[in-house]
Amino acid sequence: xxxxxxxxxxxxxxxxxxxxxxxxxxxxxxxxxxxxxxxxxxxxxxxxxxxxxxxxxxxxxxxxxxxxxxxxxxxxxxxxxxxxxxxxxxxxxxxxxxxxxxxxxxxxxxxxxxxxxxxxxxxxxxxxxxxxxxxxxxxxxxxxxxxxxxxxxxxxxxxxxxxxxxxxxxxxxxxxxxxxxxxxxxxxxxxxxxxxxxxxxxxxxxxxxxxxxxxxxxxxxxxxxxxxxxxxxxxxxxxxxxxxxxxxxxxxxxxxxxxxxxxxxxxxxxxxx
DNA sequence: CGCATTTCCTGGTAGC
DNA sequence: TGCTACCAGGAAATGC
Numbered sequence: 001x002x003x004x005x006x007x008x009x010x011x012x013x014x015x016x017x018x019x020x021x022x023x024x025x026x027x028x029x030x031x032x033x034x035x036x037x038x039x040x041x042x043x044x045x046x047x048x049x050x051x052x053x054x055x056x057x058x059x060x061x062x063x064x065x066x067x068x069x070x071x072x073x074x075x076x077x078x079x080x081x082x083x084x085x086x087x088x089x090x091x092x093x094x095x096x097x098x099x100x101x102x103x104x105x106x107x108x109x110x111x112x113x114x115x116x117x118x119x120x121x122x123x124x125x126x127x128x129x130x131x132x133x134x135x136x137x138x139x140x141x142x143x144x145x146x147x148x149x150x151x152x153x154x155x156x157x158x159x160x161x162x163x164x165x166x167x168x169x170x171x172x173x174x175x176x177x178x179x180x181x182x183x184x185x186x187x188x189x190x191x192x193x194x195x196x197x198x199x200x201x202x203x204x205x206x207x208x209x210x211x212x213x214x215x216x217x218x219x220x221x222x223x224x225x226x227x228x229x230x231x232x233x234x235x236x237x238x239x240x241x242x243x244x245x246x247x248x249x250x251x252x253x254x255x256x257x258x259x260x261x262x263x264x265x266x267x268x269x270x271x272x273x
Numbered sequence: 274c275g276c277a278t279t280t281c282c283t284g285g286t287a288g289c
Numbered sequence: 290t291g292c293t294a295c296c297a298g299g300a301a302a303t304g305c
Contacts, residue, residue, distance in 0.1 A: 025301090026281095046299080064298055065283080080283085101282045103299055119300055146276070153299080163298065211297095212284085252278075253298065279303070287295085 001068065001208075002043040004217045008070065009038045009050065009095070013088040014058075021082035021102070025116060029108030030083065032056055038087075045123050045159030057111045059120075063103025065213045069096045082106065100213060124158045127196050132158070134190035141189055142182045148192075149177035150251030157181070161196060163253050164209055164231045169195035170257060171230045176264040177255050183265075202227065230256040 014033045021027050036052035043049060048068075050058040060068065065080075067073070073081060073096060083097040083106045097106045107116075114121040124140065125132040140157040141148070151157055152166045161169070170177050172195035175188050184192070203209060208222030211232070215221060225232075229239055234247030234256045243260040 061299080063282095063300080076284095099282095100284070101298085103282070105300090117300090144275085150276090155300085254296090275305105277304085280301085281299105283297100285296090287293105289292085289294105 001062075001217060002041050002048060005048070005068070006041040008093070008217065009087070010040050011037065011089070012093070013037045014052070014085060015088045015092070016086040018084040018086075019082070020084065021099075025107075026102070026105045027083065027107055028116065029056070030106070032108050033058060033085070044120060044126070045155055046162065047117070047120050047123075051111060052108070055111055056108050058108050059105065059117065060097065061105040062214075063099060063101065063105070065100040066104030067096075067098045067213065067215050068217055069098060069215065069219060070094075070217050071219065072096055073098050119155050122156060124156050127158050127160060127193070127200055132193070134186070134193050137193045138184070138186045138189035141184050144181040146181055147178045147250050148175060148181045148184055149253075149255055151181040153251060153253060158193075158196065160200070163255075164228065165196065165199050165203070167231045167256050168199045168229055171262060172199065174261050174263075176259075176262040177250050177257050178264055230258070232256070 014036055017030045017033045019027050019030050033052065036054045036056060039051040039053060041048065041050050046061060048060040052058055070093065072078065077098055080100045081096050081098050085095040087093045087095060109116065137158065144151045149166055149170060152161045153163065169192055173188060173191040175184060175192055203224040206223040206227065207216050207220060208214060209224040210221035211225060230245055233245050236245055238245055238258040238261060241258065241260050243258055245256050246259050247254060247256050249255065
């Protein structure tokens with residue numbers, strides 16, 4: 001989405017912003033946007049960060065059902081448009097932020113002031129960046145006793161991993177999602193990081209995963225759903241061993257895994273036992 | 274501070 | 290057909 005938005009938004013001036021959603025913390029500061037130019041389109045984890053010309057940043061998060069569109073959503077989609085942004089340029093355009101379940105955000109903050117976005121303020125390193133290594137990832141995982149699945153979703157050890165890709169990568173790396181994060185071995189941490197990178201790269205190439213609502217800026221459905229190995233397949237056969245995939249709840253989120261391929265290993269006891 | 278739980282929200286669907 | 294109940298989940302708020 002960032003790649004799609006960059007050439008479309010970069011350098012454009014914001015002429016007007018219309019907030020259709022009720023005022024609230026998810027839509028603050030929008031009145032400051034008109035008159036500012038969009039300097040670029042960046043991203044940290046699942047947050048889109050657009051620096052503006054007067055020292056602000058426009059931040060967008062899609063939540064579960066958010067869509068950013070370059071044309072007015074038609075039919076039932078139209079009733080969930082929360083913000084409309086008028087843009088000036090060689091050919092004036094309009095951006096529509098649509099969000100059925102209202103879990104998304106669309107707000108303006110002072111650049112770098114993420115006090116209203118604590119997850120962004122404490123976000124882990126980018127999965128596809130060079131600064132993250134298997135060693136550093138392993139070290140990060142050792143900082144928590146939470147189940148590895150829940151800790152991944154917290155965005156702290158690594159940025160941008162949501163429920164779908166967490167389940168997919170844990171299956172690929174053959175790690176039980178309930179494994180206490182700090183008990184994930186160095187080798188498994190390396191395999192998990194590689195699996196996360198692979199699944200994210202593959203999904204980006206296919207423009208993401210669409211079940212129902214997700215669309216690209218141009219309105220296309222993402223094509224990665226048919227590549228999923230476990231998510232949405234609870235009760236079906238594991239594609240590796242044929243066992244029936246289990247569905248459970250970890251950290252309040254639906255979790256699908258193979259109890260045969262993803263064994264919960266006994267922690268190696270240290271010192272007295 | 275760490276971690277578990279609850280909350281927000283709507284559309285789709287199961288069950289009657 | 291129409292009703293109720295429940296499920297999906299990213300991140301923040303709340304509780305301990």
